[in-house]
Amino acid sequence: MSDFQAAPDLAELVQPDRVHTALYKDPAIFEAEMDRIFAATWVWVAHESEVREPGSFKTSYVGRQPVIVTRDREGALHVLLNRCRHRAATVCEGSGGKATSFACPYHGWTYGLDGALRGAPYPEGYAASFDKADYGLASLRVESYGGLIFASCKPDIEPLVDFLGPARKWIDLFMKQGGGFPVKVAGAHRFRFPGNWKIQLENTTDAYHFPLVHRSFLSSLDEETEELLDVLNQGGFVEDLGNGHSVMVMVPDLVDLEENLEAPIPERFEALAEELRRSHPEEVVRRVVRAVGGTGFNLNLFPNLACSMAFFRVLRPISVDETEIAHVAIGMDGGPEAGNRARLRLHEHFQGPMGFGSPDDAEAWARVQRGAEAGSDLWVMLNRGLGDDGCDNQGPGLGDVSAETGMRAAYQMWKRMMCA
Structure with a gap:
């Protein structure tokens, strides 16, 4: 008998600080998710x-x-x-x-x-x-x-703007990385990993893993960029935005890309700025250079989209233990060719098939699925950032950047939909 079938109540599988391992590996739960979540929401x-x-x-x-x-x-x-x-x-x-x-x-x-x-x-x-x-x-x-x-699939579902709620503010901010031009899709690559879709959903607002899993990426950067991406020490936070959505701010100085345009251009973008100056006024140059590296946050939109710093990450559930990921590069529609070229090179550096980030993430996700086969009575802990009183450490629905606030938000939405 599966853990799902044995459970007297689905709600018991999601606790305030943990979720049951059955959520990763029970085929009956997966089938129910397709009906109660993916066929019932935006x-x-x-x-x-x-x-x-x-x-x-x-x-x-x-x-x-x-x-x-x-x-x-x-x-x-x-x-x-x-x-x-x-x-x-x-x-x-x-x-x-x-x-x-x-x-x-x-x-x-x-x-x-x-x-x-x-x-x-x-x-x-x-x-x-x-x-x-x-x-x-x-x-x-x-x-x-x-x-x-x-x-x-639900004809009478609430309007999209209501479903997105406070996440709309962060979508607006994310789209500013067009540097004054509309954002466009600039290609995508796909891969599958042997693991449940919710493992990847958790990853988008997990800063705790970043300096550990992505050490090779950080070691490939110049000193200035490595310091910028010291995400656990920048004063960031994770916020529950309702309906399972959440945002993780890693670099607060890069939240609004239309601010601080007068700041010195980072050394790594000086060559780009000089190339842009040959055909564009200084205002355009600074907007493009400011935006080319992406935003300072990851936005998780339940159940399948992440607006992740400088790209879209889309998950597609295949089976209880297989998920397809699409990493969608984005560019500036009508923007300078040099700016879009720089964006693609940055995308390839971390997210590309030969990049420093994606293979490390995929290996970690696969290991979670393998490890979930051990100890069917054990739980997956989501208690980082919770105080002894069970509250997030920076206020209701708000935790420090390494808190698991976003994951708890997603699983509370999962519980709400699965138990409706």
Whole structure:
């Protein structure tokens, strides 16, 4: 019998300072999460720059459900289940691009960008009552904020702005790293790790691991940057933003990238600044240089998106012990080529397939899953930053930068949704 089936109440698996190991490894819990969380809340599916023009599309996922994010000829956004209404074959296999319609390769049913069924071959084989209007691609609820597109399987879900709540402030701040230009997606790479999706969810607001797991990355930096990324000693904090969202501020001086533009340009960006000055005024140069390294915080948006300093990290649950991660590079839409080139080099340094950060993180996540097989009656501790009175050490919902406040916030949302 699984731990989930044996538990008298799911709520007992999440305590104020710990969660049960069954949350990492019980297949029954995983299946319930797909229904009670991923099919019942707002899930990030795309950035608006990926479907900017009419006729553009991107394939994505809501939990394990494949979807197509489209912008129709009138400019309206749609999120459509990627499943032919006839015999269930996917109607789109491309990762993104431009299209005028989607056609099922099995029996040729064809759909418009809005999901409407345009035609079915040999229609005389159907009864006179067959109405194409009844067989369009299933459509999900879709809304966007700050360029981030979310979808929900729940038609009567609360508005996205209410779901995001105080996280909207941090989305606005995150998007300032366009340096005065709109933010755009600049490519992505994907990998899978043998572990539960919540292990990665925890990582986004875990500063405690940074100087330990990422020692090789820190040793590759110049002295000035290494000091900047001494994240445990910069006076940062972690804040519970409600609905499972949280923010971890690691470098307070880089929270608002439109402030302090008059500060001396860091040595590592002096060459970039000189190159930019050849074709741009000093104001643009300073905005771009200030923004090119990203923000000083990680924003976790429950359940699947992290706005992580200078990139998007997207998780996709595959099974109870396998998760896909997409590291999405971002750039300045219409911004200087030199600035975007510098952003990509910084992204590759830490997050790229041969970077210093991603392999170390993935190894740590995999070890958590392996270790979870030991001691089925043991708990995963989330008590860092809690005082003896059970309160966060800097106030309600607010802990120092190494506190596990963000993880506790996510698991309280998990408990709320799983027990609803």
